[in-house]
Amino acid sequence: MTATLTVGETAGADGDFAAPADVYRFAELLTGAERAVLAELRAVLGEHVRPLLADYWERGEFPYQVLPRLVELDLMRPAAITAEGGEPSALYHGFRTFELARVDASLATMYNAQSGLFRTAVARGGSAGQVAALDPRIRSFDYTGVFALTEPDHGSDVARGMATTARRDGDEWVIDGAKRWIGGAFTVDVIVVFAAEPETGALRAFLVPRESPGLTLRKIGGKTALRMMQNADIALHGVRVPESARLPNVHSFADVAEMLRRMRSDVAWIATGVAAGAYEAAVRYTTTRTQFGRPIGGFQLVQEKLARMLANVTACLGAVVRLTQLQEGGTFRDEDSALAKMLTSLHMRETVALAREVCGGNGITLETDVARFHADAEAVYSYEGTHEINALIVGRSITGRSAFNR
Structure with a gap:
């Protein structure tokens, strides 16, 4: 089976890589190595992902079997780009998201939950030691997570109205509250939970294992958009995590x-x-x-x-x-x-x-x-x-x- 390409599209790294919709050829700003990686991604999406989408969208289920193929491509920091001492550019990361989304929004959202939301939360909120230990595992999907900020009663006003709390109890923190619309939470290792400290009003963030006692997840059903994405309501009742699970650079x-x-x-x-x-x-x-x-x-x-x-x-x-x-x-x-x-x-x-x-x-x-x-x-x-x-x-x-x- 060959990759599915759209009208006027080629997947060659050195040829005409620009997507049909990219008539001003912004993709030519990428390096040859970056285009080669994205061409491989485009081929995998066409052959292994696109044929599944209509069926899984109608069923309201995510085709998790495609994730290993994406992980194999090492899209966050591809060796094909770093081999000569370079790093993938910000434009590469943008076009990676573009390629995923022009095939399916849920697919892009799911991948970016790991590569964007979770990775950024650890990179910006974690200590140097946490980042050094966890970032390679995040890139390889050996350590997976999601970003839990929105609450049932607080979306746009969550900055002022966060109801989830975290109180210190010796060497542990006790978290109580609820989060909503957390995509991909059912299959990850940890959930980055943001909570307010009642005594000080400070904001805290924690890497909470998904299977922690007191943490329950419920699938949000009846959706008419992003049907493949599995969004969760999360309840936290007396969930305990150690101080080492806190991201120390999140204060407000x-x-x-x-x-x-x-x-x-x-x-x-x-x-x-x-x-x-x-x-x-x-x-x-x-x-x-x-x-x-x-x-x-x-x-x-x-x-x-x-x-x-x-x-x-x-x-x-x-x-x-x-x-x-x-x-x-x-x-x-x-x-x-x-x-x-x-x-x-x-x-x-x-x-x-x-x-x-x-x-x-x-x-x-x-x-x-x-x-x-x-x-x-x-x-x-x-x-x-x-x-x-x-x-x-x-x-x-x-x-x-x-x-x-x-």
Whole structure:
């Protein structure tokens, strides 16, 4: 079986690597070694992942059997890139997310839960010893985890309203509370639980083993988006962890905001990939679907919609590529990542709607891929900062006045 490539796409590292939606060829900013790694990823996704997606999406289950194939590629720090003493660039990490998301949003979300959320929490919140010991294991998926911040009653306002508590009891901490929407929690080794210390108000973070006594997980069912992603409600009742399980560099929500500032750009890349995947699926359909004696891609109204979709993806790629370049240069600002998440999510939402529209009635079936992108986009639009919250972060930077202070 050969890899599934979309219209006009090649997977060669030295040839035309750019995806069909990347008409301005931003991928040419990558090194040859980086393109080679991503070409291998693209081939694996086409051969081993894409054929499974419709079935697993409809069942609301994740195809965990694909994870070992992704782990084998060593995508976080590939030897093919580091062999000559180099390190994968921030753009490589962005395009890795883009490649995953243009195949499936749940797949990108699941992988980034480990490579982005969990790895960043340990890297930014952990001690030097913890990072040295755990980061290689995180990269190899030998040590897996998820990021548990959101609560049942506190999402956008979790910075001020966190209800989960952690109190010191000798050499241990006792954690009580609840977390919600924690994707991938059912199969990981540990859950990074954020909790407030009642006595001081300080924020703490802990590596809590998933099978700890007093910790229970319940699958959130009935979802109409990211159906493959297994999200959990987590309850913590008197969960005890040793002091060694605490990430010592987390003291306040400012430390968490520093993590989110770095990770929000990952979600902007996911939104861009979802838009690209929907556009490419729409092109495949409209160039093969015949009505009135010719492919519908030859109709003016369809072409106008395809052009708008491509313009949206191009704008998104321009935004995330430049944001990533700025961050790699050391510029991390809340308003920059918030603007990118806001812009890409808006363009993604319009793009998936247009993709479903040009596919007509078949656009609501899983056969075309468009329906999956259309539904999953709604989750991406909301997580890691809703449109409104990101807009207020940008508005604060514009006016110098915070709309949060009421």
